[in-house]
Amino acid sequence: MTVPILRLHDGNTIPQIGLGTWPLNDEQAAPAVVAAIEAGYRHIDTAYRYGNERGVGQGIRDSGISRADLFVTTKLDGAFQGEDRAIAGLDESLRRLGLDYVDLLLIHWPLPQRDQYVSTWKTFEQLISAGKTRSIGVSNFKPAHIKRLLAEATLRPTVNQIQLNPCITRPDERSYGEAHEIVTVAWSPLGRGTDLLGNPTLAGIAAKYDKTPAQVVLRWHIEIGVVAIPKSANRDRIAQNIDIFDFTLTDEEVAAITALDTGADPGVDSDTMGH
Numbered sequence: 001m002t003v004p005i006l007r008l009h010d011g012n013t014i015p016q017i018g019l020g021t022w023p024l025n026d027e028q029a030a031p032a033v034v035a036a037i038e039a040g041y042r043h044i045d046t047a048y049r050y051g052n053e054r055g056v057g058q059g060i061r062d063s064g065i066s067r068a069d070l071f072v073t074t075k076l077d078g079a080f081q082g083e084d085r086a087i088a089g090l091d092e093s094l095r096r097l098g099l100d101y102v103d104l105l106l107i108h109w110p111l112p113q114r115d116q117y118v119s120t121w122k123t124f125e126q127l128i129s130a131g132k133t134r135s136i137g138v139s140n141f142k143p144a145h146i147k148r149l150l151a152e153a154t155l156r157p158t159v160n161q162i163q164l165n166p167c168i169t170r171p172d173e174r175s176y177g178e179a180h181e182i183v184t185v186a187w188s189p190l191g192r193g194t195d196l197l198g199n200p201t202l203a204g205i206a207a208k209y210d211k212t213p214a215q216v217v218l219r220w221h222i223e224i225g226v227v228a229i230p231k232s233a234n235r236d237r238i239a240q241n242i243d244i245f246d247f248t249l250t251d252e253e254v255a256a257i258t259a260l261d262t263g264a265d266p267g268v269d270s271d272t273m274g275h
C-alpha cells in the first residue's frame, strides 16, 4: 500500500492521507497514533487547541518510527496570533509534542475581526528560517484572506485546511488553491455529524468495489486531488481509512459523489470554532 504524496510549492511534500486527532485527549491520542503508524500512516494532524499534543508526541515515540519518516502538522491557536506571538505559540506546541520541529504549521482560524493574521503570518515566515517548521499554511481561510497574505507578505501558504466532503465540495476554494499552488486539506472528510456515510449513492459504489462508504468517500478525496485527514480512535477503522489504494473510481462515480453537495455552506459556528 502506497499513500500518494503531493508536492507543496516550497519543495516539501505531504502524504495525501493523515490521521485527524480531534477530539481525542492525550490518553486516547497516543494509542491512536501508534495504530495509525502501524497501519501505514505517515501524516498526523493535531493543534494546540486540541489539548492532545502531548499524547500525539507520546504515540510517535511509542511507535518507534524515525522522526524523519513522519509528517506532523500543528496549528497555532488564536491566543498566539499577533506580532511575534507565534514564536511562543510554536515553542509551546513543540514542547508538548516533544519534537524539535513540525512539518507544517497552520494559522488555525483567520479571526478577521482581530485583524492579526497578516502579522501572524509574517512571524510564521521567520519560524521557517529558525528551523522550527518546514512548511507554513493556513486553515479556514477564504480566498479573500489569502489574497491579503499574497499582497502583504513574502511567502505563499502551502496549504489551506478547510471543511470539505461530498456534502460541502467547495469548488471555489479548491480552484483558487489550484490557481495559486496551494494544496487543499480536507477536515471532516467523512462528514462528521451528518448522515453522509448512510447515503445510498455511496452504498452502491461501495458494494461494487467491496469497500465501505467511508473508503469510497476517502477515495473520492484522493481522486479530486486533496489531502484528507480522517479521524478515528478505532484500530479497525484507522486501518480501513488508509486501505483505499487498491481501487479507483470512474469519472462518472466521482461526478455522482461530487453531486451530493447540498449547496449549503455551514459557515463557522461556535461549536466547531477552534477545532
Ligand SMILES: NC(=O)c1ccc[n+]([C@@H]2O[C@H](COP(=O)([O-])OP(=O)(O)OC[C@H]3O[C@@H](n4cnc5c(N)ncnc54)[C@H](OP(=O)(O)O)[C@@H]3O)[C@@H](O)[C@H]2O)c1
Residues within 6 Å of the ligand: 019, 020, 021, 022, 023, 045, 046, 108, 139, 140, 161, 162, 186, 187, 188, 189, 190, 191, 192, 197, 212, 214, 215, 229, 230, 231, 232, 233, 234, 237, 238, 240, 241, 272, 274, 275
Ligand atoms: N482546521 C480545523 O479547523 C479543523 C476542524 C475540525 C477538524 N479538523 C481536523 O480534521 C480531522 C477530521 O475531521 P473530523 O474529526 O471533524 O471528522 P471526520 O474525520 O470526517 O469524522 C470523524 C468521525 O467519523 C468516524 N469514523 C472514522 N472512520 C470511520 C469509518 N471508516 N466508518 C465510519 N465512521 C468512521 C469517527 O468515529 P470513530 O473514532 O469511532 O471511528 C468520528 O466519529 C479532525 O480530527 C482534526 O484533526 C480540523
